[in-house]
Amino acid sequence: MAKYNIATIYGDGIGPEVARSSVRVLKNALGSDALHFEELPGGAEHYVDSGEVLPEDTFTACRDMDAILHGAAGLPGVTYEDGTEVGNDLHLLLRFKLDLYANMRPVKLLKGVTSPLAAFRDGGAIDYIIVRENTEGLYASRGAGVVLRGEIASDSLIVTRKGTERVARFALNVARKRNGAPRDGVSRLTVCDKANILRSFAFFRGICDEVSTDFPDVEIDYAYADAMTVHLVKKPDFYDVIVAENMFGDIISDLGAVTVGGMGVSPSGEIGDNHALFQGAHGSAPDIAGQDGASPVATILSSALMLDWLGERHDDTNLVEGANRIRNAVNAVLSAGEFIPRDLGGSARCSEMTEAICRALD
Amino acid sequence: MAKYNIATIYGDGIGPEVARSSVRVLKNALGSDALHFEELPGGAEHYVDSGEVLPEDTFTACRDMDAILHGAAGLPGVTYEDGTEVGNDLHLLLRFKLDLYANMRPVKLLKGVTSPLAAFRDGGAIDYIIVRENTEGLYASRGAGVVLRGEIASDSLIVTRKGTERVARFALNVARKRNGAPRDGVSRLTVCDKANILRSFAFFRGICDEVSTDFPDVEIDYAYADAMTVHLVKKPDFYDVIVAENMFGDIISDLGAVTVGGMGVSPSGEIGDNHALFQGAHGSAPDIAGQDGASPVATILSSALMLDWLGERHDDTNLVEGANRIRNAVNAVLSAGEFIPRDLGGSARCSEMTEAICRALD
Numbered sequence: 022m023a024k025y026n027i028a029t030i031y032g033d034g035i036g037p038e039v040a041r042s043s044v045r046v047l048k049n050a051l052g053s054d055a056l057h058f059e060e061l062p063g064g065a066e067h068y069v070d071s072g073e074v075l076p077e078d079t080f081t082a083c084r085d086m087d088a089i090l091h092g093a094a095g096l097p098g099v100t101y102e103d104g105t106e107v108g109n110d111l112h113l114l115l116r117f118k119l120d121l122y123a124n125m126r127p128v129k130l131l132k133g134v135t136s137p138l139a140a141f142r143d144g145g146a147i148d149y150i151i152v153r154e155n156t157e158g159l160y161a162s163r164g165a166g167v168v169l170r171g172e173i174a175s176d177s178l179i180v181t182r183k184g185t186e187r188v189a190r191f192a193l194n195v196a197r198k199r200n201g202a203p204r205d206g207v208s209r210l211t212v213c214d215k216a217n218i219l220r221s222f223a224f225f226r227g228i229c230d231e232v233s234t235d236f237p238d239v240e241i242d243y244a245y246a247d248a249m250t251v252h253l254v255k256k257p258d259f260y261d262v263i264v265a266e267n268m269f270g271d272i273i274s275d276l277g278a279v280t281v282g283g284m285g286v287s288p289s290g291e292i293g294d295n296h297a298l299f300q301g302a303h304g305s306a307p308d309i310a311g312q313d314g315a316s317p318v319a320t321i322l323s324s325a326l327m328l329d330w331l332g333e334r335h336d337d338t339n340l341v342e343g344a345n346r347i348r349n350a351v352n353a354v355l356s357a358g359e360f361i362p363r364d365l366g367g368s369a370r371c372s373e374m375t376e377a378i379c380r381a382l383d
Numbered sequence: 384m385a386k387y388n389i390a391t392i393y394g395d396g397i398g399p400e401v402a403r404s405s406v407r408v409l410k411n412a413l414g415s416d417a418l419h420f421e422e423l424p425g426g427a428e429h430y431v432d433s434g435e436v437l438p439e440d441t442f443t444a445c446r447d448m449d450a451i452l453h454g455a456a457g458l459p460g461v462t463y464e465d466g467t468e469v470g471n472d473l474h475l476l477l478r479f480k481l482d483l484y485a486n487m488r489p490v491k492l493l494k495g496v497t498s499p500l501a502a503f504r505d506g507g508a509i510d511y512i513i514v515r516e517n518t519e520g521l522y523a524s525r526g527a528g529v530v531l532r533g534e535i536a537s538d539s540l541i542v543t544r545k546g547t548e549r550v551a552r553f554a555l556n557v558a559r560k561r562n563g564a565p566r567d568g569v570s571r572l573t574v575c576d577k578a579n580i581l582r583s584f585a586f587f588r589g590i591c592d593e594v595s596t597d598f599p600d601v602e603i604d605y606a607y608a609d610a611m612t613v614h615l616v617k618k619p620d621f622y623d624v625i626v627a628e629n630m631f632g633d634i635i636s637d638l639g640a641v642t643v644g645g646m647g648v649s650p651s652g653e654i655g656d657n658h659a660l661f662q663g664a665h666g667s668a669p670d671i672a673g674q675d676g677a678s679p680v681a682t683i684l685s686s687a688l689m690l691d692w693l694g695e696r697h698d699d700t701n702l703v704e705g706a707n708r709i710r711n712a713v714n715a716v717l718s719a720g721e722f723i724p725r726d727l728g729g730s731a732r733c734s735e736m737t738e739a740i741c742r743a744l745d
């Protein structure tokens with residue numbers, strides 16, 4: 022019997038291809054019995070068919086199983102009751118219902134991938150992690166803002182002490198664990214905000230400061246969100262871990278991703294105290310769905326994050342080793358250059374990438 | 384007697400050097416009688432000395448004169464009554480008091496300047512304008528958010544119909560005037576928002592759509608703020624004019640700037656119906672102040688924007704020609720490569736750059 026149950030939602034567009042690819046790599050990395058994958062319906066297409074984006078049984082399984090592996094959800098033109106495209110998006114619903122407060126987005130330039138930044142083309146130097154607060158900030162208002170008499174619209178940016186403390190602690194622990202990786206032996210947490218303009222951001226910064234006193238081994242650094250974009254282009258090699266409010270985190274995560282090759286190589290883990298969801302940083306890309314043309318790399322790297330998280334939580338070194346073997350295999354394939362996915366300028370199909378990565382597992 | 388009075392605030396740090404440099408270039412470009420520069424006190428140092436950041440007389444002059452030329456204001460550690468570093472910043476005060484609702488940030492890669500983006504190093508292809516809404520959005524709350532019992536902080540994002548209509552119309556007019564420059568003959572306005580998540584952004588987008596029906600010659604395009612960062616790195620050559628809410632505009636303006644060489648070459652104009660303030664996009668950089676090491680390029684290019692605005696407003700072709708001569712001179716100096724400011728990797732001093740640009744005026 023499998024030790025861990027993985028709630029697996031394929032979702033829309035390229036979701037099924039890339040999620041199946043990850044399942045295959047996970048089975049090859051750990052043996053077919055380590056994980057049980059429970060396939061669950063959900064997403065925009067399911068909503069069109071059934072009127073439900075996140076069926077009750079899917080939600081229950083996500084809540085009760087050990088982790089969630091997700092392909093991608095959402096289809097252009099499918100809007101929900103609240104009139105927005107994502108207000109009731111599967112992924113957002115799970116994020117909030119399961120209180121997945123830390124959205125972890127590693128930004129790492131892999132060998133074999135070319136950065137669009139001229140000074141960092143050769144790889145290696147870009148290696149940091151963005152921790153986006155994932156449950157409040159501007160997203161507290163998602164779909165719930167007001168429009169008064171068609172004249173004035175308003176949304177609220179909400180920063181709570183509890184919400185900030187827990188994400189700051191999460192980020193500081195990530196920094197502590199990296200132990201000064203990659204470069205200079207200094208663990209550093211950069212707080213990205215606009216504390217010079219808004220009180221809620223000054224509050225956010227102040228709480229990060231407070232929590233950081235428990236982490237004397239982690240240096241604290243600050244960047245305003247506007248200046249942050251400059252730094253991530255000019256000196257990405259300076260950064261170790263960055264923590265940001267939800268909307269700022271959303272924005273800088275995508276900027277980070279493009280500097281290391283884009284969404285197609287960017288994993289994401291949305292982590293709470295008791296639940297976590299893993300999926301590539303990209304969307305469902307329905308325009309290329311079903312053609313075996315998507316890159317499974319981001320989802321595969323996300324599934325390695327899943328093993329990190331499960332392994333640490335259950336003190337299971339088998340999983341942690343599996344995560345490292347998956348990352349090594351992805352690195353080996355990309356740096357060998359024979360199989361390169363289309364979004365990185367190559368021509369390898371999703372299935373070819375998957376097989377190459379499975380072969381590279383040692 | 385000079386035809387136009389320019390309220391000139393040198394401000395802090397490198398402000399005086401770069402503003403004096405621009406005054407010199409303006410005098411050389413137009414003849415010494417065209418503009419009268421009224422030097423006015425204000426800024427963080429003035430606040431420390433006198434308790435006033437924006438003296439009443441300075442404000443009155445800014446309000447009553449034809450345009451405002453500003454060096455830079457603000458000093459680290461100087462905080463105002465509201466406890467923030469910029470809540471009462473000279474520049475923010477003028478922005479709000481004079482209702483300078485359109486913050487225009489041209490993003491153009493000049494010959495002789497190297498982009499950090501590998502695919503755009505050779506110049507020319509990046510040439511767009513960001514129009515940032517400058518009086519509402521998240522900045523409606525500047526310094527005025529609330530912190531409840533030390534537990535919950537909140538700020539409001541406010542988008543009004545009137546505020547959005549006027550900035551959308553401004554941006555559409557900019558696009559119309561560019562007439563498809565630089566590339567494909569298509570005038571395009573990209574609305575940057577997060578309409579998929581927040582009602583206020585959906586409202587913003589809807590009003591931009593409405594106003595755009597008066598501009599059938601301008602194509603409408605949309606980008607979510609997170610994806611926008613990816614586009615500005617991957618395909619900056621696609622963009623013509625971008626309009627964004629205040630905070631998003633702040634963030635993407637800096638990202639745009641770094642792709643074309645940074646704040647030191649990035650001009651800015653903050654424009655209302657009856658007043659306008661021009662200054663470089665950079666800050667006061669007190670660490671390099673008084674050493675003749677700052678680049679005057681951003682301020683000089685901002686003063687060309689000032690001439691554009693004044694010239695159009697007063698139907699004065701002399702000013703418009705002056706603006707073009709200044710831009711041509713800056714381009715000539717940078718592309719010749721003999722004088723390159725320090726922030727672009729050269730060693731030319733502020734005074735040397737200024738003289739070289741004056742000599743290059745034809």
Ligand SMILES: CC(C)[C@H](C(=O)O)[C@@H](O)C(=O)O
Binds near residue numbers: 107110113
């Ligand atoms: C699709 C959208 C709801 C989502 C977000 O804004 O959080 C996406 O951009 C992300 O980063 O997961």
Ligand SMILES: CC(C)[C@H](C(=O)O)[C@@H](O)C(=O)O
Binds near residue numbers: 475
């Ligand atoms: C200094 C600060 C108040 C300002 C802003 O946030 O608007 C700056 O970033 C700008 O872009 O002018």
